[in-house]
Amino acid sequence: MKILIQLALIFGICILGDLISSLLPFAFPGSVVSMLLMVLLLLSNLLKESAIEESADFFLKNMTFFFIPFGVGILRYAALIQSVWWQLLVVNLVSLLACFAASSWTVVLVSSLQRRWRKKRNA
Structure with a gap:
């Protein structure tokens, strides 16, 4: 229950x-x-x-079971994916780099903000 x-x-x-x-x-x-x-x-x-x-x-x-429909969808459209695989690869690589850069800059920004906050707090 x-x-x-x-x-x-x-x-x-x-x-x-x-x-x-x-x-x-x-x-x-x-x-x-x-x-x-x-x-x-x-x-x-x-x-x-x-x-x-x-x-x-x-x-x-059991999260892997939720990806089965996605995998079947990829297999269903395999011919379409084969015709544009390089475009998908480029989009994925650009997205990966953009996400990496945004994450890195966010960490740097948050770190500098934390340092400033600590300096103000200790002053």
Whole structure:
């Protein structure tokens, strides 16, 4: 019964995220809204981690099953992918480098902000 309640909480938040997404005046994925809701609920302690822990652990341990439809989709469109593989490779490499640069600059910025904050606090 405990697991059913945990699943109901998780899926309820997913449904609420989809509902909020459909009400927004712009396109925004419901899954992202659901994750933001989950983070906000956990950070505000309105939802305790223990309330969803077992079901969330099950989903994390079996995450590979959720990628099966994606893999089948790739196989289904293999001919199309073969015709544009180099374009996909270029996009992935550019995205990788952009993500790496943005992450690096974010770390540098946060580090410098933390140093300034410590200097002000110690002064």
